[in-house]
Amino acid sequence: MSYNLKEELKKEERFTGGHRMCAGCGSPIAVRTVLRALNPEDKAVVCSATSCLEVSSFMYPFTAWKDSFIHNAFENAGATISGVETAYKALKKRGKIDDTYKFIAFGGDGGTYDIGFQSLSGAMERGHDMVYVCYDNEAYMNTGIQRSSSTPHFADTTTSPVGAVIPGKLQKKKDLTKIMVAHNVPYVAQTTFMGNFKDISEKAHKAIYTPGAAFLNVMAPCPRGWRYETEELMTITKLAVDTCVWPLYEVIDGKYFLSYKPKTKLPVEDYLKAQGRFSHMLKPGNEWMVEKMQEEVNRHWIDLLVLCGEK
């Protein structure tokens, strides 16, 4: 069935208002879109790593989740949801449970790229029937914008502060999506919010309904940490995709498919100048940083085109 935004939006919302995420936050948008991809008759068990999302959506006695929700610790969302999935399978086998349940874990980049990494890796390798969704906002936003292994090269954070000593983060961003592909799981995709949400909705549906482990990496901008005005969210994600900083692709059984190729690939500067965390890169004398960033983006983009058989 082809994607129809109006039909999708008729589904009942599974994530409610009243959560305490900041105004303009990208992560609840990622969450509600992924949950909307569930078939309405199916139930879900959601697990979250410690994150902005966890502390803001689940403050006793309030929960913004209409489905079952479990939080354990920062480092073990992958292990927690795989345990729940295994218990479900055991109960189902004994005929003690009839309904269809789907298992979804959410984590920020801190809980996914860094702290929850071994737990996620184990869950993917064991092949539980689950989806792990990383909402990637490229730093530890919950505790005050500390750098993570997902923070881009040169970005200004409170633990990689721009000044006379260092030009922002010294290291490059880890490519987690490709690391997940290397786990040989049946479905891995990288996406973000674009236009009518076709890309992310279709990928979320595939990830949930592909038997076995699946991984979804969603860029979810943080207006506070990235330093842009809240209303610009969709401009930022569009620029990330059109500059090829965050390419959209999916990997099905090890085969790469490019989801979107910009008509004109924009210079990386367009993406950088929209955000305060990169403002130092555009100052006179710092042109080398932009050049370096552009080089990195070009290299990754060409690699991806080759993998997708587009070049």
Add this chain to the structure above:
Amino acid sequence: MSNLKAKDINETITWKEITLGCSVFEGGSAELVNTGDWRTIKPVIDMEKCKQCMLCVPVCPDMSIPVEEDGRRGEFNLFFCKGCGICAKVCPFDAITMIKDEK
């Protein structure tokens, strides 16, 4: 064992009445929380200009744009809306404007 609902759990109850392990026995209880009072600006929609393209609905981080049964978007739910302005920015028809929220 207590299985109190969120609406009955507040500063006036004692620890004995709190649910065991602080479990929550209902889904979506955050709907009781008014996050609209964070707002300094609020969205206003001009239904004359709105073409029901629905592009504003999925971009809302606060589920503040309800979809009616006939599939059309309804009025803003200002109980949740934090006034981020993403909806106004994505509207292709300039039907949504952000104005100062006088309370």
